[in-house]
Every structure is written in C-alpha cells, then in structure tokens.
Amino acid sequence: MGRVPVNPELQGREFPPTAPYLVGREKIREFARAVFARNPINLDVDAARAAGHADIVAPATFPVVVQEATLAQLLNEPDGGIDFGRVVHGAQQFSYTRPIVAGDELTARLHVRSVKTLAGNAMITAESQITDAAGEHVVTATSTLVVRGDDEGDSE
C-alpha cells in the first residue's frame, strides 16, 4: 500500500475567483469546429439572433475552457500533493442556468466537493461555478479526477 496520493484536507476547500474570461466570437467558432459542431447557432450571428440569442452560442462543452484555470489552481495547490502525471479524468458534467454567448465575461470559482480514497487511488470531485459579469450563475462545471496511487511493480 503506497502513500495516499492526495491531501484529504483539500475536501471542502474554496479557491479565489479566476481572472475574468472574455468569450470571443472567433474562439467559440474555433471551439465549435474542433468538436464538429455544425449547428448554425454555434457559428452564425444572424442564425443565433433569429433564435433569440444576443450572439453565437458556445457548444455544450465550451465551459471547460474557462474551468481549466480552476483545475490549474487545484493541481498547483502547494499542500495538495497532486502529481499531475497520475491524474486521469474520470467524469465530467456541465449544468447550465443559461447558455454561454459571445461577449460574456465569465469568472470561475472552484470548490472541492469531496476527496475520497478507494483502493489506493484518490477521487477528487472539483466543482467550478461559472458566473457572468453581473455575478449571475451561468454554468457549473464539475470534474471527477482520479489520482492513481503508488502501485506495486511501479517502475517510476
């Protein structure tokens, strides 16, 4: 049995808000093309406005771009003990209050919901609340990260 791969005291920890992220129209288009989105509401301003949106709508998984800064906070936490090379993405969820549109200025706040140890591995549930410039909730991005423990026969 190796060491516990993550500091259990991370559970419940809240992190400071990230610097505001301005959602650019071309960034949405770039991301949309990368995930094979073909819906005109993701790409075409007129189509988005005709559907009642202020500008083009980001694809469902776009919040990961904003969430990324919070996961960097978690992995860089000095007393967290997380070895990035042992982290595997276990699960992901996005829960929306409203869609993200170009022009939004978004801030993310990370809250570590839980740290569990199972069979020598640690499982971290990291929840990032993403809010707009008015402080209103837009989407919550939740990642489950599995941090592999030291296993037998590990040559590293």
Place this chain on the structure above:
Amino acid sequence: MTAPAYDDLAVGDVVAEAAYPISRDSLVRYAGASGDFNPIHYRDDVATSVGLPGVLAHGMLTMGVAVQPVADWAGDPARIVDYQVRFTRPVPVDATDGAELVIVAKVGQLDDGARVARIDLTVSADDLTVLGKAQVRVHLG
C-alpha cells in the same frame, strides 16, 4: 429553429445517430481550441512512455463531439441544460487510420413537469463503448 415536439417523444426512441472520423489533425485542432496541450494527445513517444498504446483522443473531445447529434436534433444547442459523461475507455487515434466515433442518441427519460428529455448516448470506437452514463438533458419548453 423548431424544437422537437416534446409530446411526441417516447422513452426508447432513437432521436439521432451519427459517425465522426477523428484524425490526428482533429486532436491538434482540439488541443489548440481547448488549451489542453497534454502531449499524450499528439506524441506517440510520450504516450508510450507512460504505458499507453499510443496517442489518445482527449476525453473532452470525445465528450464534445458526442453531444453534437443532440445539438442538431434539438434545433438550438442552447436547449441543452445539462450534460454529463464518465470516461470509461480511452480512444486510441492511429496516425494513419485515425478513429471513428459512432454515436446513438436515445430518449432515456421524460420529465413531464419540466418538459426536459433525458437523451442517453451510446458512444463507441472500434465497436467498444468509450463513455459511460452519457446523458444530455434537453429542455423542450
């Protein structure tokens, strides 16, 4: 864009099916768009040095692609109010042949009060399921 008629849906209905070819170019494009530059998604030598069979697709690319047939079916991608997956199997992307993601989207549950359809995705590559509990909640007002 017209929404699918909620009242016409039944649990078990297949609402969308699609297949997407994923190449190494797709991985580079996604790395740039998402900011995820983990080299296991573009360098075989790095991937094999950590015990992987070779370069893998980003899990978040698979998740991002898998929901697109639902975004098209829904008419407006903004009708997606919740989307979750578990990453259960990696998707190796061969340098020459790439990989293919095959997606089947089926009505899993209907919430009549909220008029939200839960669409369950089956996502496979090389006939193996790669995502678990892949569920998209679509609000059809």
